[in-house]
Structures are given as C-alpha cells and as structure tokens.
Amino acid sequence: MVVIIMLFKNRIDAGERLGELLSPYKGEDVIVYALPRGGVILGRVIADSLDAPLSLLFIKKIGHPLNPEYGICAIGEHGEMVCNDYEVEGLEGSWLAEASLKAKDEIKRQRLTYIGNSTQPDPRGKVVILVDDGIATGLSMIAAIKDMKERGPKKILVAIPVIPFDTARRLKSMCDDIVSVKVDSYYLGAVGMYYMNFDQVSDEEVILALKRGDGDI
Numbered sequence: 001m002v003v004i005i006m007l008f009k010n011r012i013d014a015g016e017r018l019g020e021l022l023s024p025y026k027g028e029d030v031i032v033y034a035l036p037r038g039g040v041i042l043g044r045v046i047a048d049s050l051d052a053p054l055s056l057l058f059i060k061k062i063g064h065p066l067n068p069e070y071g072i073c074a075i076g077e078h079g080e081m082v083c084n085d086y087e088v089e090g091l092e093g094s095w096l097a098e099a100s101l102k103a104k105d106e107i108k109r110q111r112l113t114y115i116g117n118s119t120q121p122d123p124r125g126k127v128v129i130l131v132d133d134g135i136a137t138g139l140s141m142i143a144a145i146k147d148m149k150e151r152g153p154k155k156i157l158v159a160i161p162v163i164p165f166d167t168a169r170r171l172k173s174m175c176d177d178i179v180s181v182k183v184d185s186y187y188l189g190a191v192g193m194y195y196m197n198f199d200q201v202s203d204e205e206v207i208l209a210l211k212r213g214d215g216d217i
Helices: 011-021 038-050 093-114 139-149 165-172 203-211
Strands: 030-034 054-056 059-064 067-076 127-131 155-164 177-184
Touching (some): 011 155, 030 038, 038 054, 038 127, 038 155, 054 093, 054 203, 059 093, 093 203, 127 139, 139 165, 155 165, 165 177
Parallel strands (some): 030 054, 127 155, 155 177
Antiparallel strands (some): 059 067
C-alpha cells in the first residue's frame, strides 16, 4: 500500500516554509520574481518574510496537443522557447509555431492585466529569487532562468516547494542554488499531489497579492 503524505496545506503554507529556508538572505539586496499565476501567492509570502520587493517573471507553458496539462515547451517574455526535443519531434511545425504565438499573447495579456505599464525593477547586480508553486518537467523554470540570466543579476536562486530529484540536478547546473522543502526521488507526477488545497489561482488573486506590498510591481 502506498501512503501519500501531502506536504502543504496550500500555497501560503508552502511560501511560509520556503521563507524560513530563505531567511539567510534577509537584509541582502534581493528581488523576488514570481511566475504567474500560482507562484505569485508564494512569492508574496516570501517577499514579505525577506522585506524584499515582489516582481513578476512572465513565463508560459505550452502543453502537448493531446494533453494540455503536460508541458512540452515553455517560453518567456524576452527569452527563447525551451522544449522537450523528444516530445516535439513528431509534432507539426505549424502547430508549435501557432502554440508559441498563443503563449506570447497570453503573456501580453497577463502583463497588461497584472502590472499595466508599470516598470519592473532592474535585477542587474541583485540577488534574484525565482519562485513557482511546484515543478514537474522543469521547462518553465529553465525558461525563467535563461530569461533572467540575460538581465545580469548577481545571483539566481530557485525557490520551489517540491521538485523531482533529476529536475533539481538539472536546474542546479544552471543557477546558483535550489531552495526546496522537498527534493523527491520518487516524484508523484503532479504538483497538486503535494497540496491539500491546490485550486487554480485567478487573475484577481494575483492582482490582490501584488497590491498587498507597498511599492511592489
């Protein structure tokens, strides 16, 4: 019999636990960058715990045409598209091109909805903490790291509640450190399996989380 122990009550609980692990960075020149939408809830909690500004890093997953929840590519607002080469090998190039355009349109919609014309802080020379509510394939975070590296931060940390062991090893080679409550060698296959409450985050919840911080973007 397999016993599944859910690690987190909800995203706020996960953010609080990550905030404790990140406490050594309190007082440093830190910017917390959350990936919308789910990552923003954790990002708000972490930013508050570190007395750091919260900003957004717009990354969009591209799901397989037969299973949209299974990410096969991810694309950032400024960076290149990152794909699982094995999964996209048999797909029509026209489908992938159309999917990437739709992903970019969603990024534009999110930016307009969440921050409008506001200017985000410059990460150059800062300690940057990239936050999401979980990782499966890791493609979104790989795209996030590549996007952020182009902006010249002093250090890039990835803060994630739970992450598969192989994905953690891959990401660790791309950034300065991985901060996680659990690196799982026997990943359960879906982020929501580790949460008691993993409801989809709405645009309104993202906007509210951003408004709770004075001076945040």
